[in-house]
Amino acid sequence: MSQITESGDVPDDHPTTGETRPTIARDRLIAAAVESFAAKGFHGTTTRDIASAAGMSPAALYVHYKSKEELLYLISRSGHDVTLRLVREGAASSDDPVEQLLAVVREFTMHHARSHTSARVVNYELAALNPEHYREISAVRRAIGQEIRQIVEAGVAGGVFHTSNPRMSALALLSLGVDVARWYREEGEWSDEDIADHYCELALRIVGAHGQATS
Amino acid sequence: MSQITESGDVPDDHPTTGETRPTIARDRLIAAAVESFAAKGFHGTTTRDIASAAGMSPAALYVHYKSKEELLYLISRSGHDVTLRLVREGAASSDDPVEQLLAVVREFTMHHARSHTSARVVNYELAALNPEHYREISAVRRAIGQEIRQIVEAGVAGGVFHTSNPRMSALALLSLGVDVARWYREEGEWSDEDIADHYCELALRIVGAHGQATS
DNA sequence: GCAGGCTGACTAAGCGCTTGCTTATCGCTA
DNA sequence: TAGCGATAAGCAAGCGCTTAGTCAGCCTGC
Numbered sequence: 001m002s003q004i005t006e007s008g009d010v011p012d013d014h015p016t017t018g019e020t021r022p023t024i025a026r027d028r029l030i031a032a033a034v035e036s037f038a039a040k041g042f043h044g045t046t047t048r049d050i051a052s053a054a055g056m057s058p059a060a061l062y063v064h065y066k067s068k069e070e071l072l073y074l075i076s077r078s079g080h081d082v083t084l085r086l087v088r089e090g091a092a093s094s095d096d097p098v099e100q101l102l103a104v105v106r107e108f109t110m111h112h113a114r115s116h117t118s119a120r121v122v123n124y125e126l127a128a129l130n131p132e133h134y135r136e137i138s139a140v141r142r143a144i145g146q147e148i149r150q151i152v153e154a155g156v157a158g159g160v161f162h163t164s165n166p167r168m169s170a171l172a173l174l175s176l177g178v179d180v181a182r183w184y185r186e187e188g189e190w191s192d193e194d195i196a197d198h199y200c201e202l203a204l205r206i207v208g209a210h211g212q213a214t215s
Numbered sequence: 216m217s218q219i220t221e222s223g224d225v226p227d228d229h230p231t232t233g234e235t236r237p238t239i240a241r242d243r244l245i246a247a248a249v250e251s252f253a254a255k256g257f258h259g260t261t262t263r264d265i266a267s268a269a270g271m272s273p274a275a276l277y278v279h280y281k282s283k284e285e286l287l288y289l290i291s292r293s294g295h296d297v298t299l300r301l302v303r304e305g306a307a308s309s310d311d312p313v314e315q316l317l318a319v320v321r322e323f324t325m326h327h328a329r330s331h332t333s334a335r336v337v338n339y340e341l342a343a344l345n346p347e348h349y350r351e352i353s354a355v356r357r358a359i360g361q362e363i364r365q366i367v368e369a370g371v372a373g374g375v376f377h378t379s380n381p382r383m384s385a386l387a388l389l390s391l392g393v394d395v396a397r398w399y400r401e402e403g404e405w406s407d408e409d410i411a412d413h414y415c416e417l418a419l420r421i422v423g424a425h426g427q428a429t430s
Numbered sequence: 431g432c433a434g435g436c437t438g439a440c441t442a443a444g445c446g447c448t449t450g451c452t453t454a455t456c457g458c459t460a
Numbered sequence: 461t462a463g464c465g466a467t468a469a470g471c472a473a474g475c476g477c478t479t480a481g482t483c484a485g486c487c488t489g490c
Contacts, residue, residue: 025435040342043258047480057437062481064435124339127255168405168413172391175398179390190383198383205420240469262446272471277447279469 026064028054033071037121042072042128072125073133079115079122080140086111087147097155098209104148105173105203106196112180113192119181148174152207162208169206176202241279243269248286252336257287257343287340288348294330294337295355301326302362312370313424319363320388320418321411327395328407334396363389367422377423384421391417 032053036045047068051058065071090104112119129137149170155161163169180195190198247268251260262283266273280286305319327334344352364385370376378384395410 041256041258043256044343046478048478058480059438059482060436068480128259164416165413168410169417171398172414172417175394176387176391178397179394182393183386183390195383198380199387201379202384202387202421205423206417208420261444263444273446274448274472275470283446 025054025056025060029056029061029064030071030075033068034075034118034121037072037075037125038117042068042121042125069128069130069133072121072128073130073137075118076122076126076129076133076137077140079118080137080144083108083111083122084140084144084147087144091147091151097151097158097160098204100151101155101173101203101207101209102200104151105177105200108177109180109196109199110192112177113184113195116181116184119178123178123181145171145174155207155209160209162210163206166207172206173203176206240269240271240275244271244276244279245286245290248283249290249333249336252287252290252340253332257283257336257340284343284345284348287336287343288345288352290333291337291341291344291348291352292355294333295352295359298323298326298337299355299359299362302359306362306366312366312373312375313419315366316370316388316418316422316424317415319366320392320415323392324395324411324414325407327392328399328410331396331399334393338393338396360386360389370422370424375424377425378421381422387421388418391421 029050032050033045036049036053040049045068047061048058050068050071051061054060061068061071065074086107087104090107091100093103094100126134126137149167152161152163152166152170152173156163156166176199180199184192184195244265247265248260251264251268255264260283262276263273265283265286266276269275276283276286280289301322302319305322306315308318309315341349341352364382367376367378367381367385367388371378371381391414395414399407399410
């Protein structure tokens with residue numbers, strides 16, 4: 001599956017492998033759709049916007065994709081898969097809830113800053129998905145939330161985290177990370193690492209991990 | 216100026232006062248636009264959606280408003296004014312940064328939960344405003360951010376808050392509150408007051424207000 | 431020589447907004 | 461109090477344009 005990248009660069013395809021080999025044109029269209037959906041929203045974007053940003057005629061889009069909605073679905077699916085994987089890897093990186101939390105918050109925050117353009121599409125264009133796709137994506141979102149909740153609950157059960165409402169604290173952590181995609185600006189004063197550093201500190205405070213080192 | 220309310224109820228107009236008296240029809244159209252913009256986005260909403268939700272013909276919309284964008288602007292402007300006022304009232308409610316922070320976070324959070332429908336339009340449809348309106352709204356948003364930043368910086372200067380990056384902590388507080396509008400569900404397990412209570416606790420932790428009572 | 435990428439020209443449907451007209455409400459005059 | 465002109469709200473119809481998506485045919489690399 002071709003990776004959706006923030007910049008315009010497109011990975012080379014493998015001309016001899018697989019039956020559904022991603023072409024350069026496919027990736028160009030996806031990249032153009034991400035940019036346009038992020039800037040103007042799904043309904044504010046026309047198929048001509050996407051095609052011409054990819055350097056093609058309007059009809060070329062339909063050689064590679066069934067519909068405009070399919071583009072959104074593929075972007076959304078891929079983005080959610082990346083996020084779920086990144087959260088699971090963070091959770092699996094240690095047995096210590098503190099280390100797990102720091103790994104997840106760091107990767108989650110960095111991802112939503114670095115890939116803020118695609119993350120905006122992924123998080124704010126869900127309503128434009130068709131009902132079937134929406135249900136599928138919602139399941140991935142629930143899984144992401146569950147991973148974070150489990151870390152917080154394990155920390156509370158183990159006596160290293162102290163919060164009166166672990167579920168709401170977990171939701172706040174998720175919320176804080178997602179919203180980075182909304183406000184982050186490339187030309188802003190903070191790098192993605194600056195933000196990740198500070199958000200790790202905030203995460204420890206939110207879950208009430210007293211006197212913990214900041215990794 | 217007629218108040219934009221979350222539910223469908225419309226305040227009576229005053230048939231003998233003022234030259235620009237808001238009519239019931241005007242308010243019905245605004246309420247319908249809020250619902251529709253929140254559910255489907257500005258570009259996903261047609262003028263026919265709005266008119267028929269308000270029980271009118273498509274043409275009736277243009278008796279009361281210049282364009283679909285004017286509706287969005289009025290909703291956005293009114294929503295931002297309410298938020299700025301609420302933040303300023305919280306800041307003016309005390310001289311103690313801790314009390315100021317708690318007042319602002321409580322009101323801000325409650326508002327974004329209670330009025331989540333209009334808050335979604337206000338926070339997530341900015342890109343659909345025309346450039347002039349966008350600039351105007353951006354100024355209000357900057358003022359809102361500034362109020363919160365000042366409280367955090369005053370607390371740090373006074374030695375009651377402890378955070379390595381007051382500006383980013385202030386942004387995180389704002390971010391957390393705004394994002395409530397995205398995830399809040401009426402049928403969810405928490406009331407707006409439950410969320411406000413917990414978010415007050417989180418706010419104290421985020422700014423590092425040690426051993427403070429949770430009001 | 432042909433499969434697949436791609437295009438220009440096209441369609442049906444839907445868009446924001448306008449037009450021409452009817453109806454309701456009002457203060458004012460006879 | 462009846463009748464009148466003015467004003468504004470509202471509607472049916474539709475204009476000019478844009479939209480997502482289609483299709484027949486043309487290139488190009490294998």
